Amino acid sequence: MxxxxxxxxxxxxxxxxxxxxxxxxxxxxxxxxxxxxxxxxxxxxxxxxxxxxxxxxxxxxxxxxxxxxxxxxxxxxxxxxxxxxxxxxxxxxxxxxxxxxxxxxxxxxxxxxxxxxxxxxxEPAPPAPAAGAASGATSAPAAAPAAGAPAGPPERLRFGPWQLDLAARRLLDEQGAEVVLTAGEFDLLYAFARCPGRVLTRDFLLEQTRGREAGPFDRTIDVQVGRLRKKLEGDPGKPQLIKSVRGAGYLFLLPVTPA
Structure with a gap:
């Protein structure tokens, strides 16, 4: 149950x-x-x-x-x-x-x-059960992907000294300690990490983080960006990670790679 x-x-x-x-x-x-x-x-x-x-x-x-x-x-x-x-x-x-x-x-x-x-x-999505688990069967080891086959999505993304753990919905610093994020902050950071080097509008970020339930708070993204800067930037007043682009939106400056 x-x-x-x-x-x-x-x-x-x-x-x-x-x-x-x-x-x-x-x-x-x-x-x-x-x-x-x-x-x-x-x-x-x-x-x-x-x-x-x-x-x-x-x-x-x-x-x-x-x-x-x-x-x-x-x-x-x-x-x-x-x-x-x-x-x-x-x-x-x-x-x-x-x-x-x-x-x-x-x-x-x-x-x-x-x-x-x-x-x-x-709440992170639960892992899918292994094939045959329900019947008690023992599954064989998964075969290695064929040459040239597309790899699955990464479990972690790395940018600068941080790692974004997508399965556990956690942000880890260089020492592996967790930087506590709200659900909205995590979604916003993930949206930036998926689109490094691109200017993202507030409307796009609202859609990515709140979907159809997005409310009429036209400053929601600005507030959450400010909170992320306080947690990640050495000097939030001179951001080196998330840059404001006047009249357009925000730009994520660091390159992102699978961890």
Whole structure:
């Protein structure tokens, strides 16, 4: 039996947590209802969810600080669900590491689509079972590819001192230590690594990282590029990895090779 994906809903309004728990539960998810940042920390230590739905307007607590603490200590999807609809609030929410930002009131089916989109980026696809595994048969060693046959896709990409592990969705530095990325940051970096030396527009990058669920946040890519620069550039103010091309988009400067 497949273990259901665990979601956490943090909101001070009990009616909202119950509504979301009932709806998402009917879609096959296991949902924990929370009403404080402390409860979220306790859950993350005891039974961490794959994705957190976080309200920013918690009485007596700073929702953005909770989001920042979550990003610094745990790997999971993060969708901010809040009544704060100003563009500045959206940008700040994305800057602290949210994978998506949904304003209240929301349509349940749209929220579900956004949750699924984030989970697809957070959870790497499981490896395919070996042929004959289901019947218990022992498979013979795979034959070497014929001369001239195209090689499979690389498992890792190398650029500069970094390696991008595509299967595990991790970025490793020169010493092999992980540089923690959000799901959106990983997707954006992968999009750049697939197209080194080409100017990529914001619309193209939005499509590559958010697909059909791309929202109307015209600064989403700018925010995520800024976060990547802080993690990868020696001097984010003078980027040597991701260059801004005025009026066009962004350019990934390093050559990329299979690792």
């Amino acid at each position: 497949t273990t259901p994906i665990h979601l956490a809903v943090l909101d001070d309004e009990v009616d909202i947590t119950q509504l979301l728990a009932g709806y998402l539960g009917s879609q096959g998810y296991r949902v924990s209802q929370l009403h404080s940042g402390r409860a979220l920390v306790e859950l993350m230590n005891a039974d961490p969810p794959q994705l957190v739905l976080l309200d920013l307007g918690l009485p007596g607590e700073d929702g953005l600080s909770i989001a920042r603490h979550l990003r610094e200590h745990w790997r999971c999807g993060l969708v901010i669900v809040t009544g704060r609809g100003d563009a500045i609030d959206k940008v700040v929410g994305l800057e602290v590491g949210a994978d998506d930002y949904v304003t209240k009131p929301f349509e349940l089916r749209e929220l579900l689509a956004r949750i699924r989109a984030v989970l697809r980026r957070v």
